[in-house]
Amino acid sequence: MLELFPEGFEEVDRSDGVELVAYTDAGGEERLWQAFGGVRGEDVAADWRDRWKTFHRAVRIGPLWVGPPWDEPPAGVTAIVIEPGRAFGTGAHASTRLCIELLLELPRGSIVDLGCGSGVLAIAAAKLGFSPVLALDSDQSAVSATAANAAANRVEVDARLADVLVDTLPRAEVAVANITRPALEALVPRLRCKRLVSSGYLPTDALPLPPFRHVRHITADGWAADLYEAAE
DSSP: OTTTOTTOOEEEEETTEEEEEOOOOHHHHHHHHHHHSOOOOOOOOTTGGGGGGGGOOOEEETTEEEEOTTSOOOTTSEEEEOOOSSSSOOSOSHHHHHHHHHHHTSOOOOEEEESOTTSHHHHHHHHHTOOSEEEEESOHHHHHHHHHHHHHTTOOOEEEEOOTTTSOOOOEEEEEEESOHHHHHHHGGGOOEEEEEEEEEOTTSOOOBTTEEEEEEEEETTEEEEEEEEOO
């Protein structure tokens, strides 16, 4: 399917397996017949090009509302508008929500977002009053997305290209890392912060991250997030 439709296709779970769906024309249907020996075709609604938007839903996290630009935030919230794109993070993922929940409880100060993706956590931190806000990622697309999203939300975020597992890390009151558990464990000895908010792993993953002291563990939808403090 990747060879036939490199621009993308859809996987749909069915009771008897997984159905692979390509939005294509008669020529694409013929290629499917030649590759698989069988295909089912259906006409699609005229708005099929916009139907992907239904997968990006707004979420409410304390005083913050995080959503895509085509949704209207309700009155009385602090809105964060994130344009879905190639960089990870729209706010709806449980690991992102959990990180923001923990940030809500912390004293405000300087913060660094390690592996910023779309910049949603850095922007949320800026909206909550953290300053200065530094966002780092090894993917230039993520750095560009963070800068663009920060500008659209009218907050100050310093987005930079950096490999957080190799490059020197800045000092900050708080570090937030929504990354895999192995990457987090490799990152921790290099941190220079008083508090660490981490997520991107399962609730069953080990909690200790020496030399940091574990403070709080929260979970949602099969994901976990934790708050750590630097040892005295």
